Amino acid sequence: MRRIGVFVCHCGSNIAATVDVKKVVEMALLEQGVVHAEDYPYMCSEAGQSRIAEAIREKQLEGIVVCSCSPRMHEATFRKCAERNGLNPYLVEIANIREHCSWIHKDMQEATEKAVILMRAAVAKVHLNAPLLAGESAVTKRALVIGGGIAGIQTALDIADAGYHVDIVEKEPSIGGRMSQLDKTFPTLDCSACILTPKMVEAASHENITIHTWSEVEKVSGFVGNFTVDIRKKARYVNMDKCTGCGICQEKCPSKKPLNEFNRGLNNRSAIYTPFAQAIPNVPVIDASACIKLNTGKCGICEKFCQAGAIDYKQQDEIITEQYGAIVVATGFDTIKLDKYGEYAYNESKDVITSLELERIMNAAGPTKGHLERLSDGKAPKEIVFIQCVGSRCSDDRGKPYCSKICCMYTAKHAMLIRDKYPDTNVTVFYIDVRTPGKNFDEFYRRAVEDYGVNYVKGQVGKVAPQPDGSLLVHGVDLLENKQILKKADMVVLATAIEPNPDVRKIATMLTASIDTNNFLTEAHPKLRPVESPTAGVFLSGVCQGPKDIPETVAQAGAAAVKVIGLLAKDKLKTNPCTAKADELRCNGCSQCANVCPYGAISYETKQVNDHGIREERRIAVVNSALCQGCGACTVTCPSGAMDLQGFSNRQIIAEVDAICR
Amino acid sequence: MQELIVRAKELLASGQVARVLGWKKGEHSYDPEVAFFNDAESLQDFVYDGFCGANLSKYMIEASKLEGKTLVFLKPCDSYSFVQLMKEHRVDREKAYIIGVGCWGKLDVRKLGAEGILDVEIAGDVLKVSSLYGDSEVAYKDAMLERCHVCKGKEHKVFDETLLESADTVDLDRFAEVERIEAMSPEEKFAYFQSELSKCIRCNACRNVCPACSCRKCVFDSTAFNSEQKANTTSFEEKMFHIIRAFHVAGRCTDCGECSRVCPQGIPLHLFNRKFIKDINRLYGEYQAGADLEEKAPLTSFQTDDAEPGADRR
Numbered sequence: 001m002r003r004i005g006v007f008v009c010h011c012g013s014n015i016a017a018t019v020d021v022k023k024v025v026e027m028a029l030l031e032q033g034v035v036h037a038e039d040y041p042y043m044c045s046e047a048g049q050s051r052i053a054e055a056i057r058e059k060q061l062e063g064i065v066v067c068s069c070s071p072r073m074h075e076a077t078f079r080k081c082a083e084r085n086g087l088n089p090y091l092v093e094i095a096n097i098r099e100h101c102s103w104i105h106k107d108m109q110e111a112t113e114k115a116v117i118l119m120r121a122a123v124a125k126v127h128l129n130a131p132l133l134a135g136e137s138a139v140t141k142r143a144l145v146i147g148g149g150i151a152g153i154q155t156a157l158d159i160a161d162a163g164y165h166v167d168i169v170e171k172e173p174s175i176g177g178r179m180s181q182l183d184k185t186f187p188t189l190d191c192s193a194c195i196l197t198p199k200m201v202e203a204a205s206h207e208n209i210t211i212h213t214w215s216e217v218e219k220v221s222g223f224v225g226n227f228t229v230d231i232r233k234k235a236r237y238v239n240m241d242k243c244t245g246c247g248i249c250q251e252k253c254p255s256k257k258p259l260n261e262f263n264r265g266l267n268n269r270s271a272i273y274t275p276f277a278q279a280i281p282n283v284p285v286i287d288a289s290a291c292i293k294l295n296t297g298k299c300g301i302c303e304k305f306c307q308a309g310a311i312d313y314k315q316q317d318e319i320i321t322e323q324y325g326a327i328v329v330a331t332g333f334d335t336i337k338l339d340k341y342g343e344y345a346y347n348e349s350k351d352v353i354t355s356l357e358l359e360r361i362m363n364a365a366g367p368t369k370g371h372l373e374r375l376s377d378g379k380a381p382k383e384i385v386f387i388q389c390v391g392s393r394c395s396d397d398r399g400k401p402y403c404s405k406i407c408c409m410y411t412a413k414h415a416m417l418i419r420d421k422y423p424d425t426n427v428t429v430f431y432i433d434v435r436t437p438g439k440n441f442d443e444f445y446r447r448a449v450e451d452y453g454v455n456y457v458k459g460q461v462g463k464v465a466p467q468p469d470g471s472l473l474v475h476g477v478d479l480l481e482n483k484q485i486l487k488k489a490d491m492v493v494l495a496t497a498i499e500p501n502p503d504v505r506k507i508a509t510m511l512t513a514s515i516d517t518n519n520f521l522t523e524a525h526p527k528l529r530p531v532e533s534p535t536a537g538v539f540l541s542g543v544c545q546g547p548k549d550i551p552e553t554v555a556q557a558g559a560a561a562v563k564v565i566g567l568l569a570k571d572k573l574k575t576n577p578c579t580a581k582a583d584e585l586r587c588n589g590c591s592q593c594a595n596v597c598p599y600g601a602i603s604y605e606t607k608q609v610n611d612h613g614i615r616e617e618r619r620i621a622v623v624n625s626a627l628c629q630g631c632g633a634c635t636v637t638c639p640s641g642a643m644d645l646q647g648f649s650n651r652q653i654i655a656e657v658d659a660i661c662r
Numbered sequence: 663m664q665e666l667i668v669r670a671k672e673l674l675a676s677g678q679v680a681r682v683l684g685w686k687k688g689e690h691s692y693d694p695e696v697a698f699f700n701d702a703e704s705l706q707d708f709v710y711d712g713f714c715g716a717n718l719s720k721y722m723i724e725a726s727k728l729e730g731k732t733l734v735f736l737k738p739c740d741s742y743s744f745v746q747l748m749k750e751h752r753v754d755r756e757k758a759y760i761i762g763v764g765c766w767g768k769l770d771v772r773k774l775g776a777e778g779i780l781d782v783e784i785a786g787d788v789l790k791v792s793s794l795y796g797d798s799e800v801a802y803k804d805a806m807l808e809r810c811h812v813c814k815g816k817e818h819k820v821f822d823e824t825l826l827e828s829a830d831t832v833d834l835d836r837f838a839e840v841e842r843i844e845a846m847s848p849e850e851k852f853a854y855f856q857s858e859l860s861k862c863i864r865c866n867a868c869r870n871v872c873p874a875c876s877c878r879k880c881v882f883d884s885t886a887f888n889s890e891q892k893a894n895t896t897s898f899e900e901k902m903f904h905i906i907r908a909f910h911v912a913g914r915c916t917d918c919g920e921c922s923r924v925c926p927q928g929i930p931l932h933l934f935n936r937k938f939i940k941d942i943n944r945l946y947g948e949y950q951a952g953a954d955l956e957e958k959a960p961l962t963s964f965q966t967d968d969a970e971p972g973a974d975r976r
Contacts, residue, residue, distance in 0.1 A: 505966060509966045583886075587878075639881075654887055
């Protein structure tokens with residue numbers, strides 16, 4: 001029987017206001033093996049830790065249970081405290097009586113009862129804890145950034161400037177991302193391309209940055225410091241070394257049918273294309289689904305005209321494998337689909353557009369060469385209605401529950417720019433709230449209202465009805481005047497909610513990075529570790545983590561870079577000893593554990609075993625403890641229970657369950 | 663049957679195989695047993711008829727450890743079990759010479775409708791039963807095992823050669839009984855399982871015959887989990903054995919039906935497994951364990967677009 005000490009933390013009033021901590025101490029003393037129990041206002045404080053130290057020495061403790069907050073907060077603190085005082089750190093168990101108990105209960109009696117049960121489970125477990133030793137692993141001094149928008153570019157630049165090599169993987173033919181599609185940026189109204197392209201050029205010419213465009217991450221294995229990543233370089237059908245970027249191929253290409261993604265499908269492009277003039281690399285790709293040559297074997301015009309001989313119809317996808325120490329996810333966002341918002345007539349009228357489409361219309365390189373005109377008849381609109389929060393802050397399942405955060409500001413920007421350039425055009429904005437927290441943001445919005453005469457109406461639009469004369473009848477409500485509004489408009493712009501790029505699910509799965517119900521990647525801690533994923537070695541940059549504007553994205557990109565640099569600067573990392581281990585005599589060698597292992601940590605060896613006198617060769621699972629992340633998938637898959645997770649063994653878990661059910 | 667013996671003798675004589683794994687005459691005509699035959703002489707007791715329901719695949723785990731090849735006779739449905747065991751690296755294909763034998767449905771002694779059976783004569787479509795209480799006749803089809811009424815097909819999934827023709831026996835919907843239970847209320851379901859499983863005497867026959875239950879050390883026999891020596895708190899708790907066993911073989915069970923065939927208490931144990939198979943088919947697309955050596959099993963592979971049945975409930 002181990003000598004166990006139980007330490008119950010008040011966490012100020014966080015725990016003590018709801019849990020009778022004295023009662024927990026009293027009950028702990030009744031548990032088998034518990035030779036010491038006490039409570040203290042802040043166990044994590046110096047004073048609290050010294051009480052633990054003293055108890056270890058005086059009572060010769062062989063195991064510790066700390067009833068406190070989540071192990072994600074202070075498990076490391078208490079493990080270090082144990083280690084300093086001669087106790088193996090893995091003989092410490094945390095009973096989470098804060099997040100799992102005091103914070104979610106109101107009734108003191110019930111909460112105390114639960115706290116006692118959680119304490120009992122931890123005591124039952126710690127009796128079976130094995131002293132474990134952490135190993136060491138080397139760090140590959142190279143980082144991968146997934147996504148080549150402003151978030152990815154900035155992260156890559158900051159890491160590269162610190163002297164570490166970075167690869168950017170971008171699925172589009174060019175880096176630049178959403179920011180490259182924007183016309184002007186708030187709150188300074190400088191041209192988006194003018195501030196983005198220098199960064200793109202800098203990334204492209206940086207000696208520490210390698211850019212893989214038209215490429216996707218195919219497979220990720222390994223762990224913090226030692227990731228192995230397969231990158232699919234999609235067939236471009238254009239030799240990147242030979243192409244001079246002259247553009248004649250795009251001019252001559254007879255297939256002009258595909259919708260231009262960069263212009264949000266508002267016009268068409270050729271089958272061989274670069275998405276925009278400042279694309280990096282300035283090497284086109286052939287859209288295989290639209291290319292006449294690739295589909296019928298006839299045509300070959302681009303090849304004929306290419307002076308450099310760069311066209312290569314036989315090119316195949318190529319998979320390259322690289323090693324990385326850290327991975328940054330910067331996969332960005334897209335606007336939501338508006339199929340569920342029939343009332344805004346987006347699918348019915350060409351003159352109902354999204355704000356991102358308006359960006360392209362306002363842009364000199366866009367489908368209308370920067371002229372503000374209706375897409376239906378090319379006429380200049382005289383009445384424009386903006387509708388805010390389309391799909392944002394939505395309480396039903398048509399949209400998103402969150403605020404997309406950028407719409408108030410870009411709508412003010414659009415309204416201001418239109419009023420400035422076309423003073424005879426009236427602009428009305430329907431809003432729920434105008435949210436402008438940010439440096440110089442509210443001033444910007446007020447300028448739109450006060451200096452540019454933009455008509456802001458607090459209220460929502462119930463219906464946009466296309467009229468036979470081509471105009472749009474907007475049925476709205478003015479909540480301040482408490483009246484219904486019927487407004488004829490020539491154009492309606494929808495501030496469409498943004499959502500994480502749908503690809504992020506696939507990537508998160510590969511990285512085993514967690515994702516929330518809205519597909520945003522989850523931070524390790526929402527306040528204190530906002531740029532780290534809970535998966536060690538995976539970092540978050542930009543909108544993949546949550547809605548944010550450009551300055552915030554750039555700031556977060558820098559923060560993610562700092563975390564990566566901090567990791568790559570280390571020569572060795574301590575590995576988690578809570579890894580799986582196979583019991584040789586129980587193992588069937590059936591491969592089921594290897595099939596479910598997300599880390600590729602399990603292989604098989606033929607071993608000579610002596611099973612109670614039966615000597616034979618058997619196929620037995622072997623876990624690579626450097627690759628194993630201790631997820632436990634193998635232990636629950638193993639039919640014979642041969643796989644066990646150190647620190648979370650089957651026996652320990654059953655002991656916890658038994659203690660809870662006692 | 664004679665052609666099987668002739669072929670077995672040839673293979674033994676040529677030295678291609680070291681032994682034969684088949685069925686041997688039992689005490690009565692209706693209870694042949696699984697046996698290894700080491701020479702031509704011993705093959706005089708070899709039998710292959712409607713009562714040879716036993717699936718020989720599992721015996722190949724031990725036979726794979728022996729010197730030389732073993733000739734094994736596999737019915738079409740047994741061949742699924744063999745492929746599944748190959749997939750799990752439990753049998754060595756190189757150590758097996760597989761004759762895929764034809765099958766025309768196997769018999770369930772319990773369906774003969776007689777007690778104290780002395781002898782059963784298989785006369786084409788009719789079974790002539792003589793018992794302590796008199797003689798009777800039963801149509802072959804009416805005495806077939808449930809699994810044969812929902813047969814997976816006449817194709818052998820693995821073989822070196824085939825002998826004898828198979829017959830079509832399917833005349834029931836494989837999942838009808840599962841659907842009937844699914845439609846019950848939770849109380850009805852509990853009552854149903856309570857009544858069925860409380861017949862269990864824990865003889866372990868289902869586990870011992872099951873080709874998927876091939877662990878070197880079964881968790882129920884192990885001292886590693888503090889669960890083996892526990893007293894039951896309710897009469898139903900012991901029966902959790904069957905539910906746990908169903909979980910352990912989920913995604914690997916080929917639905918060979920041996921569990922139900924050997925159960926001395928007549929519990930329809932295969933229904934648990936079939937419920938899992940039905941759910942797997944619904945959630946991850948049609949899957950038949952043991953049909954394909956290379957195919958990934960839905961429960962031990964992960965695709966990003968996999969159904970997340972737990973998450974659906976949010």
